[in-house]
Amino acid sequence: MVMRKRSDNGSRGRRIANTPRVPNSARGKRSTRKKKDDMRAFDLLATVAETLLDDQDNSANAPNASGAAKAKNKKAVKEEHYDEILPLKNMVTEKDSRSGCALGSDGTCAFPRQANNRSADNSSTRNEVGSVLESLTVKSNMLVRDSLVSRARPCETSRGPGIIPEFEAHGICHPGSSSSAEAEQKHQAEQVIRTQEDGHAVVLHSLLDSADLDGRPPALGEVQYIANREDDENSSGCTHPSTTGDKGCKPQYLGNHRIRKLLASKVRKAADNKIYGGIPSKSSKLNLCSKKIPATRQKMQRTIFKKKKLAHRATSFAKEMLNEARGTSFSTEGRNKSCGSDNYHVKLRIKSFNIPELFIDVPENATIGSLKRTVMDVVNSIIQGGLRVGVLLQGKDIQDDNKTLRQAGICHDKKLNNIDFTLECEGGQDSPSGVVIPEHMDLLGADVVEPLARVKCEEPFPETGGDDNQQLTPPYRSRSLSDLYSDVHPVEMASQDASASSQAIVPVAPSDDGALAIVPHCRPRRTEIGQRRTRTPxxxxxxxxxxxxxxxxxxxxxxxxxxxxxxxxxxxxxxxxxxxxxxxxxxxxxxxxxxxxxxxxxxxxxxxxxxxxxxxxxxxxxxxxxxxxxxxxxxx
DNA sequence: GTTAGGG
DNA sequence: CCCTAAC
Structure with a gap:
């Protein structure tokens, strides 16, 4: 039986246009397909938050430890090539010198803006930012009523801490303890599943919350990053609509449309594969998101027609899905502390977070509890690899970790409604050849559309793949414009590295104890990209x-x-x-x-x-x- | 691999 | 942006 946990983010955006809406074309043609793809919210955000907190703790709550953290993080952080150039520059010059035609006669650099932007980056320092995210509150309204699975997993990844450094690099500190405790409390009530990893606590709420099963709107975890500690205590309590209620706050669905849509395309495809593709007759499909997959699908013929092709593509698109995960619905509040010119603080709040859909094969006789556990395991496995956080401003990836928030345009007095975060799994097994895998961990592999027989990797878990300390030097880093236009998730430029394998998780047949076994699946090469590119205006x-x-x-x-x-x-x-x-x-x-x-x-x-x-x-x-x-x- | 167009 | 038919 094939089960899908879908959390359409809808946006990949690497990508990412912060535009809350989809492009025209998308709205017209694709939106319809996506409508059903209601988000299955997943509290990955909570996980991230937790991770951040723990990391913070590990770093001895040293706000100024950013340097060290940063250094450490460098490996996992995208390489910054700010000296990239302006591709059009030459062209313009050439043109200008070329004919009497007035084309581009002004002779201006095609990308003056970018050129200017690059100036300060490296010179800027991490600690300059007065903005400090001092507290992080994780809240979730997701309640796991059924069997909760808590499991401690040995951590494998050496890069787990990836996320934190990113924030720190931006001058964001996580004071943590108090907030951590707070988050802790909240999660207790929610029966959070926690995974310890390299000192990072990964908190996962059941992926299969009742909402999923019921087809009700998914609950979304909420994480807040509050810049001002002073305010933290206050805001943390009730500023979060999605609190479980223990604080009197009402759960609220704060899904980010954009996010949902980003993955919609792939998700849809995956769904098509699953639904119309060859699913073993013996297996019964358990579609947790059944409502998303109406009996009458639009363009059914087309879908069916594409089935075969999609089946192939699924292998690749699945890999990309995780990359889609991103936090959104970002809200900010500016605070002017004290006075220093740089004492402005920025309050950020991530209202929702979603992850791409998961494909999991489970036996019909599996229990709901086991199902949940399976999902949890899968997610845990994925997250174990660590997460990388990216910051997007107006759809553009701010890749310069040295930039201060102010320099990046994230100021208390500016509109911050266009800020997004990207969360990418960093874990993943290295390719057999040991080749660095620039890609991010995959949630699933192409084989997910295939019967269990296709599981290739027998390793219990990706933990062993921690040797990939190698830099995750995204292939796109070498690109010029991409750097300029924040192509955070350059799927299209995915490495052609055939050897790359990732930890696609492919649940296998139930084990003796009835528990669902999940094994990492060798990630198919990334040459085939099934994921829609991030919109880059x-x-x-x-x-x-x-x-x-x-x-x-x-x-x-x-x-x-x-x-x-x-x-x-x-x-x-x-x-x-x-x-x-x-x-x-x-x-x-x-x-x-x-x-x-x-x-x-x-x-x-x-x-x-x-x-x-x-x-x-x-x-x-x-x-x-x-x-x-x-x-x-x-x-x- | 490109081009042209519909989606 | 994606997908395809038609070069």
Whole structure:
């Protein structure tokens, strides 16, 4: 029987557009598919919170230990390449020098902004930020009524602490003790499942809360990061709507739509595979999210048609799912403490957290308790690898850990509604060859769609895979634009490393005791990516570069456009450029008030229309590259 | 592998 | 952004 625990985050975003809503296309076409994918909230956030607390404790509550922590964390933290460049720069220059055409005649750097942004990063220091997250409160309204499983698991990962350092790097300290105790209390009532790991406590609420089984909206754990300790005591108590109630706070569903949608695509696919794919007749499906999978699925034919393909892709998309996990619904409150110019504190609150869906095979005769346990085990296993926390501001990944909150734009006096966190599992077994696995741990492998027989890894648990201390140097780090545009989860640039294996968890047949055994599953190579890329809105500079290129090269030669203006922007494929152009043309043709996203200067839009008109008119005589083909439409 | 379009 | 058909 195949059971799915789905917590659609809906957003991967590595990605991530902080845009609370999905793109037009997504809303139209995809949203429908996602509607059913109600989030199965999962208190991973709680786990994270706990982890943070413990880590804090381990670090002797030394607020200034960030240095050490940071150093330690460096391995697991993305490498920062701020000296990356502006791919379009050359292009612009070239262009400018090239023809009399006014294209880009201004000669401005295509990415002035980015260039500027990079200045301070490394120079900035971690401790500069006055903003300190002094307390962290974890709350959850998820109640586990049934058998709770508490298990202590030996920790394996050496990088478990990954998360904390990230926060510390941002000048965030976790004073912890008091808050920790508080969180502890709350969780007690909730029967939290805890896993100790390398000093990190991983708290997991039952994944299979009644909500899931009942089809009711999932409860979401809530974690608060409160900057001001003073306020902490106060706010922690009742500022959290999702408290279990022990403090009088009412549970509240605070799911983040964005998050849910990010994974929706993959999840849906997975669902398709599971539901329509080959599920052993002997097995009965237990769909915890049945309501999400209506009997009549939209585009059924299409889905079925894609089944086979998806089956293959499932192997890869599953890997990515965990990456989708992210906290959202971030709220902040600025506090002006004392006075120092840098004494502003930022209060942050993560209202919800979700993780991607899980695929678990369980026997029909399995008990609910065992089911829960199974899920818990899976999650625990996944989390054991540690989590990496990323900070996203307006959809852009703030990768410079040295940046202060202020520098990053996270100021008490600024709108912080666009801040997101990304949580990624760092654990995972190394590839057999010992190759570093830049990818994050997977929740599941492709094989999940297959019968249990496909389980390949027999190791009890990924604990043994702790040798991957290697840097998780994301492949995308080498990209230029990606650095600029916060491609936090560069699935598309996933390493082609076939040897990479991850700890996809694949529950196996029930063991003698009836307990469900879960074994890590070798992660399939990541070449096949089933996950939707993170939406990375085009910046005006990119739009300008695109317009320049199209004016010069024309429409219909997107590869050339790509090579010309986005050659180093790995996250922009020529298809992307083509699509962007399409949207630009559309944008230019609609009323300004109907436009969304980052405003595009009218001047650019005018050029878009002009170029579009020109090339539509001259499709037959597209001049070879290099020719000044558009003298007529060159604005300047 | 590209291009063009629908979704 | 994704997916595909049609080069």
């Amino acid at each position: 085009f910046h005006v500079d990119e739009v300008e570069a695109l317009v320049d290129a199209v004016e010069l090269i024309g429409t219909g030669r997107w590869r050339a456009v790509k090579m010309h203006a986005f050659d180093h922007a790995d996250h922009r494929t020529y298809v992307d450029l083509k699509d962007k152009w399409k949207t630009l043309v559309h944008t230019a043709s609609i009323a300004p008030h109907q436009r969304r996203g980052e405003p595009v200067p009218q001047e650019l839009l005018d050029r878009v229309l002009a170029a579009q008109a020109y090339w539509t008119e001259h499709q037959q005589d597209k001049p070879p590259r290099g020719k000044a083909a558009l003298p007529a439409i060159c604005p300047a």
